[in-house]
Amino acid sequence: MSLDIVIIGLALSSSWGNGHATTYRALLRGLAAEGHRTLFLERDVPWYAENRDLPAPDFCRLELYGAISDLTGRWAERIRRADAVIVGSYVPEGREVIDAVAALRPRLLAFYDIDTPVTMGLLDEGRDEFLAARQVPLFDLYFSFSGGEVLDHLEQARGARAARALYCSVDPEHYQPLPGEPRWDLGYLGTYSPDRQPTLEALLLEPARRLPDRRFVVAGPSYPADIDWPANVERIEHLAPADHAAFYSRQRFTLNVTRAAMIRMGWSPSVRLFEAAACATPVISDHWRGLDELLPDGEAILIARGPEDVVRALTDLGDEARLALGRAAQRRVLARHTGRARARDLAEALHRQARAAA
Incomplete structure (x- = not known):
């Protein structure tokens, strides 16, 4: 049965400095292909307004709102009558947004945490600007981009009514191998993060220093000016999603680097991991629990513990x-981690919860 879904998320129109946009794009394209209707409500903020690479998606309705009063005014009736309303992690003024939306009493209210380990760390520190601890039990469903043990933690320690894994995914129409000779021996795509930087130093910059005749690349914004980039490391400030497949396809290997909080929690595959694999680009990754269940080491990925x-x-x-390594990863990702497969997972969970509440 077709669903009418409202998602209030961090970003869909702009991939600038965030991994949420490509995650939502794959999922919403999948929902459209499965016959569901989605309205995506995104806060209109200047840093995304200046960098919109998908201002008018053809797979959902995208609307920008300027304040929470827009949600409780202009969009209130739409939120009330939707089959499901999903609030995403890192939404500006997220705590206030959740309270306002919950007060509208939607038929089914869910949370999609695309940052679960970071969210849990913020709650431990008492920081609740995006989600308050008291709000976790408000949701009929708590979708987590991390699986494994965190699902038990959400239900048993945080009071979630029902925690379900909803990993990131990839759109195979936009991420596939493209012809051309490799330009770089190893590359990395990701916004600067202080807790990822030591791993990037160890697994890309140090190898670049040891192999001065090889070519490396790092793409992504916000890297500090004082980083000592080796001469054979090319820098690309920002790469729009439309250019990701070509970028991966020109690498002999690509590097996956995971945030410290996600390593501690495990079972937290980033969207970049799925995107690179869909392009059949061999992946070298740092290690975290659960990775081997997705992509076996030595068969579909190479796990590196040092330079x-x-x-x-x-x-x-x-x-x-x-x-062969890249093709093995591609087969696994296309079989289990496309946007359409993830859309089916989401729709099934929403249908099941609606039946249980009836």
Whole structure:
């Protein structure tokens, strides 16, 4: 049965400095392909207004709002009559948005946490600008982009009524191998994060120093000016999603680096991991619990614990074995982690919860 869904999320129109936009785009395209209707409400903020790479999506209705009063005024009736309303993590004034939307008494209220380990850390610190601890039990469903043990933690320690894993996903129409010879031996795509930087230093910058004849690249905004980039590391300030597939396809290997909070919690695959795999680009990743369940080490991914592992992969692994690694990851991701597969997961969970509440 077709669903009418309202999502209040961080960003859909702009991928600038966030991974939410591409996650939502894959999911909402999947929902449209499955016959569901979605309204996405995004806060109109200047940093996204200046960098909108998808101002008018053709797979959902996108509307910008200027204040919470717009949600409780202009969009109140739409929120009330939707089959499900989903509030996302990191929404500006998220705590106040949740209270305002809950007061409208939607038929089914859910939360989609695309930052679960970070959210749990903020709650531990008493920081509740995006979600308050008292609000976790308000949701009929708490969708988490992290799986594994955190789902038990959400229900048993945080009071979630029903916690369900909803991993990030990829749109295979937009992420697929493109022809062309490799330009870089190893690349990385991601916004600067202080807790990711030491791993980037160890697994990309140090190998670049040890292999001065190889070519490396780091794409993403907000890196401090005082980083000592080796001469053979190219920098790209921002790469729009339309250019991601070409970027991955020009790398012999791509690097996946995980935030510290996500490593501690485990089972937290980033959207970049799925995007690179869909392009059949061999992935070198740091280690975290649950990774082997998604992509087995040595079969569909290479796990690196230090620069030596990266140097060994770049210098010792032949092209046949390297390409086989990328194809194995691609098969797994296209079978289980597309936007359409994830849309089915979401719709099934919403239908099941609605039946239980009836």
